[in-house]
Amino acid sequence: xxxxxxxxxxxxxxxxxxxxxxxxxxxxxxxxxxxxxxxxxxxxxxxxxxxxxxxxxxxxxxxxxxxxxxxxxxxxxxxxxxxxxxxxxxxxxxxxxxxxxxxxxxxxxxxxxxxxxxxxxxxxxxxxxxxxxxxxxxxxxxxxxxxxxxxxxxxxxxxxxxxxxxxxxxxxxxxxxxxxxxxxxxxxxxxxxxxxxx
Ligand code: GDP
Numbered sequence: 001x002x003x004x005x006x007x008x009x010x011x012x013x014x015x016x017x018x019x020x021x022x023x024x025x026x027x028x029x030x031x032x033x034x035x036x037x038x039x040x041x042x043x044x045x046x047x048x049x050x051x052x053x054x055x056x057x058x059x060x061x062x063x064x065x066x067x068x069x070x071x072x073x074x075x076x077x078x079x080x081x082x083x084x085x086x087x088x089x090x091x092x093x094x095x096x097x098x099x100x101x102x103x104x105x106x107x108x109x110x111x112x113x114x115x116x117x118x119x120x121x122x123x124x125x126x127x128x129x130x131x132x133x134x135x136x137x138x139x140x141x142x143x144x145x146x147x148x149x150x151x152x153x154x155x156x157x158x159x160x161x162x163x164x165x166x167x168x169x170x171x172x173x174x175x176x177x178x179x180x181x182x183x184x185x186x187x188x189x190x191x192x193x194x195x196x197x198x
Contacts, residue, residue, distance in 0.1 A: 001193040004068050006044040011061040015099045019064055024196050025072040025105040028140075029096070030112030031122060032078030035142035038179035039112065040065075040075055043188060050075050062099055071196055072105065080122040100135050107195055109137040110188075115155050115176065116146050119162040128166055139174040140188070145181050152176060 009019055030036050037050035049065060063075040076096060100106070109130065113123050130137050139159070144152055160171040175191070177184030 001068070001189040003044050003189070006046050006049055006065055006067050006073075008049065009064040009066050009072070011063045013061050013095045015062070015095065015102045018062060018099075018103065019066075019072065021072075022105060023066075023071055024107045025074055025103065026107060026192060027074040027076050027099070027103075027109045028112060029076040029109060029126075030078060030140075030142075031080045031114070031120070034078065034112045034114050035179055036075065036078065036112050039140065039142060039177060040073065042177075042179040042182060043185060044073070062095070071192065074106075079126065097129075100130070100133060107136070109135060110140045110175075111137050112140045112142050113159070115141040115144050115152055118155070119159050124162055124166060127163065127172070131168065137172060138191070139172055140184070141174060141176050143178060143180075144176045144183050145178040 010017075012018065028036055028040060040050035041047055044065070044067065050063070060077045062077075065073045065075070067073050076099065079093075079096070100109070111123070111127055111130065113120075127137070127139075141152070141156065147155070156171075156174065156176070163171060173191075175184045175188050177188065
């Protein structure tokens with residue numbers, strides 16, 4: 001898919017106030033600092049579209065972007081940022097869960113995971129929650145440029161075994177990406193395009 005246009009539509013913390021237009025929507029979520037803003041900017045080839053920030057946890061809203069005038073890309077707040085207060089974490093959680101439970105236009109989510117680390121409890125728990133609520137998602141492994149191919153495969157396998165232990169029947173669909181060298185961009189955009197055209 002060629003990205004012809006990418007525009008910011010709105011930010012809010014209330015799923016009821018999200019855009020009403022019935023076009024397909026894809027949501028990006030992951031731990032703070034996972035590389036979500038960089039990935040969104042890499043996919044859309046718009047440098048400042050999503051705000052990459054030195055201070056993790058800064059993007060605490062549901063951010064809608066309209067791509068090619070026919071689908072929404074949604075940038076959700078990063079989870080698991082240790083320095084936000086507990087009450088703030090609860091508020092986050094509430095509107096994120098409400099978003100996933102109520103957003104009719106949502107076709108699929110992308111759960112971003114930093115490929116460099118061994119499986120993290122918070123990511124496994126989040127995927128478990130998505131599974132229990134039957135919310136379709138793919139995994140996007142980020143920062144693949146930081147590892148050699150062998151290590152990438154090993155880390156993916158580690159995630160697979162953990163997920164199978166957690167009662168998943170198979171490894172969810174996944175992508176290996178790097179915002180530094182554009183790895184995975186074509187595959188991801190093709191995946192979205194194929195669903196939009198189906
Ligand atoms: P966010 O908090 O998830 O939006 O993460 P950012 O996009 O702001 O990225 C967090 C940090 O990781 C920044 O220092 C980025 O430069 C770095 N980063 C993001 N993506 C990549 C990547 O693909 N490769 C490398 N090497 N660094 C990345």
